[in-house]
Amino acid sequence: MQTTQSAHLPTEILLVIAEMLWHDEMFDRGGMILMDRQRSFHSFCLVSRQWYSVGISYLYDCPQLWKGNKFAQFTNTVSPPLGVKKSKVDLGSLVKVLHLGSLVHQSSNSQTSRLLGRVKKGLTVFVAPQTGIGVNSLASISKCQNLVHLDLTLARGGAIEFSRLKKTVSNLPDLQTLQLPSSMVITHTNHSAGAWPPKLYSMTIGGSLNPHVMDAFDWPSNLRQLILKRTKNLDIPDFESLLFNDQLLEKLESLTLDNENTNMFSSLDLESTVLYLLRNLTYLKMPLDFAEWLCILPIPNGLSPLSLRVLELTHPYFDNQVRVDFSRELKTALNENLRNIWALGVGETCLKYIKDAYKKIDNEIWKHVEESSDDELDKLAIEDLGIYTIDDDPIV
Template sequence: MTSEPLIHLPTEIVVQIVADVATDKSAQKSLYACCLVSRQWYSCTITFLYENPQLGTGNSFTKFTNTICPPIGVRKSRWNLGSLVHRLDLSALVHHSSPSLTARLLGKVKDNLEVLLAPRTSFASNSLPSLSKCLKLRFLDLSLVASPMLFKDLKKSLSSLEDLRTLRLPQSTSVMESDSFNIPWPPHLRRLQFSGHFLAAPMRTFPWPPSLTTLTLKNCADLSLTNLSSLMCSPDLSRTLKRLTISGQNRHLSADSITSILAMVPELSFLSIPGDMVDGTFFELLCHIGIPTLEVLEFGYPSVDSEVYFTTESLLKALDYGLPNLRAVGFAEIFCSDEDSLDDDAVDDFLLKRAEMRKWLQPGAGTADPGVYYV
């Protein structure tokens, strides 16, 4: 009795099969199984297996680090597996790692790493030298990092990352002195999440990234009117900034702080603010000064409570007189949950009618999802 001959699949077919498997969110186990089929399947699968490793459950992180950067005395793979890693999400790690291990791991994956989400407790100053060598990094999220580090040291480690486009600073960021101001930002940084402690006086001369278009203020220790005004007073910032988000996760926010934004950054196309920090004065100023460039206005999750302190009528008046090109309004669903809350249907009708008129007057206008949406 003879066994049937094995069917050989062309390598390009195997690659296509593996690529389809890799699109599944729980593909890690399946990709590992594909590596065990044959040498051909291993060579086709290994890049997919390590491109975006899933490390948030069980002992997966320990297995991964033992393979990528094995302890002394353990046999190393002949493959440079660290160079296959493009995305590294360590945000789910709590006690799985240590600062020294994180530093070693970054040193192993530096060649092609493009996205890094840092862990809370095991990223520290000793990781910065390795981070500075990740020259292909495009997205860096340090927002969970709790270990304090000097802001000037962080900027030095990032200044050579020419491909970095998005940066989220640590909650522990402390900009208390101006000794870091002369250190250049990554040259093509466009999106920044600013967090931590800062003093009003030094921030009046704070040099923002020259190509910055998107700014998020989150986990700031003090966004009182004085501090926020100092933070946002840069003429360069008002010239380049197009998208601004002020999260409800900031301390000492007030309605006055939020209203002051309208005069500081007059050329925004997107503005997101905590809905409970907006009052009638905000819309009165909007009607007076106007922001013709604004296309999206978002009333995000509250800072303190779930109430709003403005009326639907005041919002509609601002849409009519101060926001001629606004096409969409976003609401946190908590503000539209009962009959006594905002009349989001009236706002939606207003925006849809405006879009129809613009579409009729200007062919092609008003086609980018006008109306109300929920966040």
């Protein structure tokens, strides 16, 4: 005899199953795999009302919207058109991560704004689409009071005034990381633009940087991490005007110079000592060929060795600029400029420049580690000590 009655399991057991399915390591590798997780939770919710009540929050936590008509289906469900019956459950409030970065033309300014209004209660991470971000969208973003991470990299920054963007994020008390549009023009602002969120510690900036603006720029008071990506004119004067800022000289702990910057250091004949003046800089990531110019040259007179604990070297920015004897110079620097280094990450394409001295470099770095106190090591909690390999082109 057949029965349509669903098998009942204690809710506590279903919660364990859902957690295991959510945190399965096989889902950590990329978008297509995460789409599989989405399908799994969709099936989970179809088993019975009990399973639905447990699985629905996982289904909407981080929707995968980049394939086929998934985005249209999602928006019609979370923000149904006029005349369409709404769900009894506030599905929009279950969304914590809204990643629209893979969308090209699927969303308009008004649609993005309306969608943000539906998901604002629980949203902690928002990645903006390539189109569909304007004044109305900024107003909707300002109402997402629980936002922790805001990524506007792909948005058309030229259409957004910097003062208006700052005023928007000033309303986000929990915001910790901010990625500005890569085409945004950064300007001075007055008090009407509001103050930076108190918890904001990381910023990614790009576009054209005006030295006259950046040398006196009002950075967030607790900024500790700065990523320079897709800048258009990061030459030596611009680089120094950016970092010769009282706030950064005192507080900056992490600096990344991305390979996607254009016209970066077009003249390496000029030297710079600015990194030696960043008192608390412990992490630096940059193209391999800039290492000699920025931190392997002899220590400038009157200055102490770099405070760096972690140095990561990515694919060379200029072709054929790395010397064959780079490993020898690096070993020398580990006893001078880089004597505080605990960890050295080397891009896969850069290994050939140090392969003959890989073991010796690793041994030298471990000497630094062994000479440090346990309290120092525990404070920074660096995962990889010694020398290790990094991905030159990580999937973001």
